[in-house]
Amino acid sequence: MGRYGGDTPALDPRSWLAWGGAMTVPLLTGRHPIVLLELLFIVIVVRTVCLSGTSTGGWSWLVRIAIVAVPLGVFFNVMTVRAGTHVMATIPDSVPLISGPLTWNAAAYGIISGATIVTLVMVGTTVAAALNWSSLMRILPSRASSIAVAGSVALSFLPQLAHSWQDIREAQAARGHRWRGASDIVPVVVPLLAGGLDRAMTTAEALESRGFGSLGHDGQSRRRDSGLVAMLLTTLVVGLYLFATGQAMWALSALLLAALMLGMLVVFSRHIPHRRPTAYRESHWTRSDTVVTIVSVLAIAVTTIFLQVQPEMLRYDPYPYLVMPLTNPLLVGSLGLLMTPAVIATMRSIPEPMSESENRV
Amino acid sequence: MSVRNLWVFACVVTVASLAVLQPVSAQTPSPPVNAAGFLVDSGEGEPIYAVVSFSEESVSAIELIESSGLPVVSVSFGGLGKAVCSIAATGCDVSECQQRVCQTGDPDSPFWQFWRLSDDGIWSMAQLGASQSDVVDGSIDAWIWTGSEPSLPPLDWPELQAQTGAPEVAGSASMKSGPRSYLSNVSDDADNRSWRDQTATGAVLVVIIGVGAWILVRQRALHQARR
Numbered sequence: 001m002g003r004y005g006g007d008t009p010a011l012d013p014r015s016w017l018a019w020g021g022a023m024t025v026p027l028l029t030g031r032h033p034i035v036l037l038e039l040l041f042i043v044i045v046v047r048t049v050c051l052s053g054t055s056t057g058g059w060s061w062l063v064r065i066a067i068v069a070v071p072l073g074v075f076f077n078v079m080t081v082r083a084g085t086h087v088m089a090t091i092p093d094s095v096p097l098i099s100g101p102l103t104w105n106a107a108a109y110g111i112i113s114g115a116t117i118v119t120l121v122m123v124g125t126t127v128a129a130a131l132n133w134s135s136l137m138r139i140l141p142s143r144a145s146s147i148a149v150a151g152s153v154a155l156s157f158l159p160q161l162a163h164s165w166q167d168i169r170e171a172q173a174a175r176g177h178r179w180r181g182a183s184d185i186v187p188v189v190v191p192l193l194a195g196g197l198d199r200a201m202t203t204a205e206a207l208e209s210r211g212f213g214s215l216g217h218d219g220q221s222r223r224r225d226s227g228l229v230a231m232l233l234t235t236l237v238v239g240l241y242l243f244a245t246g247q248a249m250w251a252l253s254a255l256l257l258a259a260l261m262l263g264m265l266v267v268f269s270r271h272i273p274h275r276r277p278t279a280y281r282e283s284h285w286t287r288s289d290t291v292v293t294i295v296s297v298l299a300i301a302v303t304t305i306f307l308q309v310q311p312e313m314l315r316y317d318p319y320p321y322l323v324m325p326l327t328n329p330l331l332v333g334s335l336g337l338l339m340t341p342a343v344i345a346t347m348r349s350i351p352e353p354m355s356e357s358e359n360r361v
Numbered sequence: 362m363s364v365r366n367l368w369v370f371a372c373v374v375t376v377a378s379l380a381v382l383q384p385v386s387a388q389t390p391s392p393p394v395n396a397a398g399f400l401v402d403s404g405e406g407e408p409i410y411a412v413v414s415f416s417e418e419s420v421s422a423i424e425l426i427e428s429s430g431l432p433v434v435s436v437s438f439g440g441l442g443k444a445v446c447s448i449a450a451t452g453c454d455v456s457e458c459q460q461r462v463c464q465t466g467d468p469d470s471p472f473w474q475f476w477r478l479s480d481d482g483i484w485s486m487a488q489l490g491a492s493q494s495d496v497v498d499g500s501i502d503a504w505i506w507t508g509s510e511p512s513l514p515p516l517d518w519p520e521l522q523a524q525t526g527a528p529e530v531a532g533s534a535s536m537k538s539g540p541r542s543y544l545s546n547v548s549d550d551a552d553n554r555s556w557r558d559q560t561a562t563g564a565v566l567v568v569i570i571g572v573g574a575w576i577l578v579r580q581r582a583l584h585q586a587r588r
């Protein structure tokens with residue numbers, strides 16, 4: 001059974017990354033309720049279809065925690081922010097510290113913030129569960145392999161922890177362990193810590209036995225490249241921040257500088273022999289990957305343009321007035337295209353009609 | 362603390378919170394006796410004229426415009442009072458307003474200027490901020506979105522009343538039915554465009570939800586068929 005759509009072949013990791021990026025950009029750059037609800041609906045559909053028949057990789061508990069955190073966030077926002085014109089109730093002055101009006105504006109802001117977090121977590125966990133990590137490792141250049149390995153180890157930490165937690169709880173329950181108070185956590189946490197340390201040692205030995213971290217080239221060029229990578233990442237992050245805050249020209253300058261550094265890295269790395277890991281089954285770029293990547297890039301481009309030209313279509317502030325947010329059909333429509341992975345998976349899952357000879361048999 | 366005790370504690374806290382909360386009571390407004398007017402010029406389209414009645418002897422200019430029904434965004438600067446960030450969707454958002462009251466590094470960049478009409482019909486920029494400027498019966502002010510000195514048209518009460526359709530005498534008995542504001546006809550172009558966009562967005566969303574629902578139904582049917 002495939003990872004994608006049950007019996008259907010998986011999408012290329014680059015397509016999933018592009019889809020994840022396109023879903024994430026509108027959520028990180030603004031909190032618009034209509035865009036937010038649309039993206040939440042899309043990620044639910046894609047998650048339901050593309051991760052059906054497969055385990056979500058132990059990420060579901062993170063989504064549940066995020067959902068539980070929403071009412072808490074709304075409560076704290078209502079209790080701490082007293083701005084807005086739509087008052088729902090007033091705490092009398094006789095109550096110290098928390099007296100004052102409670103507003104629907106604060107509740108709306110809390111709901112939007114909570115829904116944003118839930119959607120971001122769902123997008124991240126969907127991409128993490130759908131990605132074929134070993135394929136991604138093989139695609140990445142050898143220079144980035146150490147970062148990729150560290151990233152995959154870090155990303156697999158939480159799902160492994162969740163699986164271990166579940167296993168240990170079931171094992172202890174079979175031995176008669178019951179939750180009665182805080183002290184009952186010890187029989188579960190101690191094996192969890194021991195198991196975590198054991199897994200860390202195993203992973204370290206496995207990586208070492210495969211030559212992870214060996215020096216592929218001389219120390220001087222390695223130091224130069226490391227410095228360049230650090231500057232590249234810093235410039236990239238600064239550029240993205242400037243872009244998100246609407247300072248397009250400065251952002252463009254920073255991103256061009258980052259592109260220049262990336263070019264220098266590519267030129268410097270030409271003399272290093274490329275060690276491509278072997279695989280029993282090579283992944284191939286399909287037409288579905290092309291379609292998903294194109295719609296993702298299109299969605300990112302449209303979001304970027306709207307962020308600079310009409311940022312109010314992506315941002316919404318319920319203070320001080322709670323008004324209907326402005327929307328644009330072009331933006332909403334282009335983001336709607338991000339449902340493409342689910343559409344492709346559904347089309348692939350439709351059984352082909354039987355031929356006449358098959359019917360006769 | 363056991364789970365049951367935790368639930369009991371949560372219930373007690375919830376009940377106590379509800380007990381101390383007071384529902385918002387509808388405040389019965391005292392009948393208005395005064396009225397003042399202002400014009401808003403965003404530099405695009407026709408200026409907006411407004412006449413607003415109020416029951417107090419005087420109100421601040423900020424209070425007057427906020428009670429007019431026009432969408433106004435303002436930020437507080439503590440003891441310095443409030444600054445107007447945007448009126449009728451012209452201006453800047455709160456974060457930008459808090460930095461430079463909508464102005465950029467360019468000294469000619471626009472901001473909401475507050476002007477007052479003297480008794481002898483001469484416009485002059487207000488010496489105090491709008492929070493500190495008192496508006497009394499018959500006052501006329503102007504809010505202009507510009508970075509340079511505006512050329513304001515001559516204005517008087519009959520003109521304001523003609524533009525807004527307000528009763529002839531400011532503070533007359535006919536205006537005592539409650540605090541009211543009378544606005545001149547605001548251009549419908551922006552509203553119409555917004556409605557068109559909202560309708561089109563609604564149609565796009567219906568299509569997206571329809572496709573998503575079809576996918577989910579199809580997926581469920583496939584699951585049932587496999588079983």
